[in-house]
Amino acid sequence: MRIAVVGAGYVGLVSGACFAELGFETWCIDKDEEKIESLKRGEMPIFEANLEEIVVSNFEQGRLHFTTSMAGGIPQADVVILAVGTPEREDGSVDLDSVFGAGLEVARHLEGTTIIITKSTVPVGTSRSLYRKMREANPVADFETASNPEFLREGEAVMDFMNPDRIVIGVASERSAAILRRLYRPQQLVGVPIEVMSPETAELTKYACNSFLATKVGFINDVSDLCQAVNGDIRQLGRAMGLDSRIGPKFLEPGPGFGGSCFPKDTKGFALMGRDAGAPQKIVEAVIGGNAQRKRELVNHVRAACRGSLADRRVAVLGLTFKPDTNDVRESPALELLPALAAEAAEVRAHDPRGIASIAAVLSIRSIKYCADLWDSLKGADALVILTQWADYRSLDWNLVRNAMRGTVIVDFRNICDPEQVTGCGLDYHGIGVKPAPAKEPAQPSVAAE
Numbered sequence: 001m002r003i004a005v006v007g008a009g010y011v012g013l014v015s016g017a018c019f020a021e022l023g024f025e026t027w028c029i030d031k032d033e034e035k036i037e038s039l040k041r042g043e044m045p046i047f048e049a050n051l052e053e054i055v056v057s058n059f060e061q062g063r064l065h066f067t068t069s070m071a072g073g074i075p076q077a078d079v080v081i082l083a084v085g086t087p088e089r090e091d092g093s094v095d096l097d098s099v100f101g102a103g104l105e106v107a108r109h110l111e112g113t114t115i116i117i118t119k120s121t122v123p124v125g126t127s128r129s130l131y132r133k134m135r136e137a138n139p140v141a142d143f144e145t146a147s148n149p150e151f152l153r154e155g156e157a158v159m160d161f162m163n164p165d166r167i168v169i170g171v172a173s174e175r176s177a178a179i180l181r182r183l184y185r186p187q188q189l190v191g192v193p194i195e196v197m198s199p200e201t202a203e204l205t206k207y208a209c210n211s212f213l214a215t216k217v218g219f220i221n222d223v224s225d226l227c228q229a230v231n232g233d234i235r236q237l238g239r240a241m242g243l244d245s246r247i248g249p250k251f252l253e254p255g256p257g258f259g260g261s262c263f264p265k266d267t268k269g270f271a272l273m274g275r276d277a278g279a280p281q282k283i284v285e286a287v288i289g290g291n292a293q294r295k296r297e298l299v300n301h302v303r304a305a306c307r308g309s310l311a312d313r314r315v316a317v318l319g320l321t322f323k324p325d326t327n328d329v330r331e332s333p334a335l336e337l338l339p340a341l342a343a344e345a346a347e348v349r350a351h352d353p354r355g356i357a358s359i360a361a362v363l364s365i366r367s368i369k370y371c372a373d374l375w376d377s378l379k380g381a382d383a384l385v386i387l388t389q390w391a392d393y394r395s396l397d398w399n400l401v402r403n404a405m406r407g408t409v410i411v412d413f414r415n416i417c418d419p420e421q422v423t424g425c426g427l428d429y430h431g432i433g434v435k436p437a438p439a440k441e442p443a444q445p446s447v448a449a450e
Helices: 010-021 033-040 051-060 097-107 126-137 157-162 174-183 185-189 199-229 234-242 263-276 282-296 298-305 334-343 356-360 374-378 398-404 419-424
Strands: 002-006 025-029 064-067 079-082 114-118 143-147 167-170 194-197 314-318 347-351 368-370 383-386 409-412 428-430
Touching: 002 010, 010 025, 010 051, 010 064, 010 079, 010 157, 033 051, 033 064, 051 064, 051 157, 079 097, 079 174, 097 114, 097 126, 114 126, 114 174, 126 143, 126 199, 143 174, 143 199, 167 174, 167 199, 174 185, 174 194, 194 199, 199 234, 199 263, 199 282, 263 282, 282 298, 282 334, 298 334, 298 383, 298 409, 298 428, 314 334, 314 374, 334 347, 334 356, 347 356, 347 374, 356 368, 374 398, 398 419, 419 428
Parallel strands: 002 025, 002 079, 025 064, 079 114, 114 143, 167 194, 314 347, 314 383, 347 368, 383 409, 409 428
Antiparallel strands: 143 167
């Protein structure tokens, strides 16, 4: 079976590389000539664990190909995967121009029986609309369209593709279902369930899953505020909730608000579909508003921890990406907090292991300095803010942190620190959903008796 993937972005590149790793001849097609040439040289446009290794290996072995030519990759393909961008419009709707444009171009090059999969996140009805448009463009081609939404977590996408919780395929015929079962047979052989449904149900499934996970995040964030108000402890509460098999432990850790390319866009898209269908998704609507408000209020937490004005304070911000193990800053809480700190005349020194170039490209403010070296960002800081739970920040030597800083305020928006360790080094610890922990007098070295 030969596969063509249209779009060599995040989803397309990961999918193409993983299909090649599973033994399929795979062609990744993208109109960006510079990106294609970089991929041929083994240079990745995104950071994703293990991706570079399988791209380079399969390209060298001749299973993975990169081209800008539809004519070179489409005619012999049994399955064509559309993995192009579906950006959000100002009204929250999804821009499908790239999906339909790619589909029409694919239609002009079809030969033989072909299944065209939409892997991009698209509104309900897109698969059938795509079929009609492609059929008008090529009335004689033997093809069908299907929906096959991706469930890839950034930072863990390769693992998620190779061993997913489930595979969802939305088809209009048993012929399409049979071909897609063959496509995913390697995963099925190791016990991954395949759920076959209509295209409409598959399209809705992706939105419903992300909206539910976003709801868990929004819920635990609200509960963390309540814990803080009544001297509760969100860490203990979250662990106790997670032990309930009906709830589960995932997405029960509070934070500064969700970001990335999926949750913000998909919750808005899901809510809009509900309104358009006359079935408002009231819970999701509330989650969207609550998440936006949470990001706006981050600066209030920092100001309160500093007990007053932030003017002329030096604030070190650790973590700029929306989550660790990626260089993606889309909808990151940092995009809200950094300008807010600068607006209050704070001097911001920010660090991130992977995201500095990404955020500097979209956020350039004179009072914000991006530091490649973590300790450079901490030098002379009055306050330290942890915004992303990178492993680098989980293992900080707090004695060295105290010596580097001018002040003592630590604001941990991810609750990744051990308050006892932090306060024991003479620092004031402020987590979320927990009582503030004032600094303790650092232990003095013992002196042997004369």
